[in-house]
Amino acid sequence: MRLILRFAILASAALTTALAHAADGTQAVTFILDCSASMSAKAPQGDGFVQASSNLGVTRLDVAKQAIREALDRLSVDGDNRVGLVLFGHRLAWQQGVSEPDLMEQTRYLEQTLGFEVLKELLPGDDVEIARHLSRFEPRDLTLLDTRFNALEPWGEDPLYLALQKAVDTFERPGGAERRLIVVTDGGNNQGMAKHKSTKDQVLEAIDRRPVPIYIFRLGDDEMVRQAESELVQIARRSGGDYLKAADAAELGKQMRAALAVSASRPEKPAGAVTATANATGAPVAADVTAEIANAIATLKSDVTPREELKPARLQGNVSYYGTPAKRAKIVLEGEATQVVVRTDSQGNFSVEDVEPGVYTLWTEATVKNTFRYATRKLKVDNSGRTKTLDLILE
Secondary structure, three states: OHHHHHHHHHHHHOHHHHHOOOOOOOEEEEEEEEOEHHHHOEOOOOOOOOOOOOOOOOEHHHHHHHHHHHHHHHHOOOOOEEEEEEEEOOOEEEOOOOOOOOEEEOHHHHHHHOOHHHHHOOOHHHOEEEEEEEEEEOHHHHHHHHHHHHOOOOOEOEOHHHHHHHHHHOOOOOOOOEEEEEEEEOOOOEOOOOOOOOOHHHHHHHHHHOOOOEEEEEEOOOOOOHHHHHHHHHHHHHHOOEEEEEOOHHHHHHHHHHHHHOOOOOOOOOOOOEEEEEOOOOOEEOOOOHHHHHHHHHHHHOOOOOHHHHOOEEEEEEEEEOOEEOOOOEEEEEOOOOEEEEEOOOOOEEEEEEEOOEEEEEEEEEEEOOEEEEEEEEEEEOOOOOEEEEEEEOO
16 A cells, blocks of 8 residues: 555656646547535635635535636647536526425526526426537637536536436547546436436446446545445446546546546557556546656565565456357456456457456456447455456346
């Protein structure tokens, strides 16, 4: 653990340089912003957080808006990126504390966007809006979104899964652009009365149709139901993204910058190659993170216990779908600070060498019988140095 923390500090120092080089070519990024009533809770700012204006950095929504606004500012610079924005829980809510509640309209936002017409068919549980479709993003577009941001207030319910479904479906099928879906929320899915109910499985189906890495940033320290949090983790990991907690505004900003710097289309690497690490916040950092981090790793290696004393193990196994081998399936082994990627052979077999003792998540994905399928499991590698055999059955 001490080694990981020391590396994280050194990696963080080189992150600014990495951001300038990590994402080559056009990016396609859609942001999902939680505007539900719970986003009115106070949010710590953290060291080094610079407020955009005197009224920001107070509530969770203020913090989330500023972090997204800063990301949009960076994406607008060269005018060669595509940006989308999805909002939820921002226009309609049920009146609280009465036996027969009325619907409450967020008139400031509706007046600003001339959106009263939509209320004819809207319920709070369906309150999801594609405020901007994925399209070329320039500085003048940022000015237009600022007007919309300024009118937002914490308001309604949490139809997060419906927002994810709609956002994923706005992406085209995989192309040349770096694709990401960035979510800022303070909790899970809470969809009350609605015409369009959405579930975790429907979100996963949407990801299978249009694969896009989803990074879910959770603000606040409220307790979540374990199942609800587990579902968010599953959605993020299944997509190739991540689920991260941000204690304050400064941490959220750092995590979001790191997520936007990660190459979403990583080149194929030899078996056992380390393709990603993590910074001090737990956010992924691009594998090509400049010479500074490479030098830091070399320095740390001199302090590490010799490899033979750690007795690394070998993992091997087979991936199949009810007897059908998964050819060239992607295998990902994720530890506390590493991610190893390999492929199965024509018979669905795989192996990972030199796995150090620790707790890992092993997941796989493949297209079998014209359908995208996956499987995942947790495993613990002890210090015996033995070969561990694992067979994975795709769902």
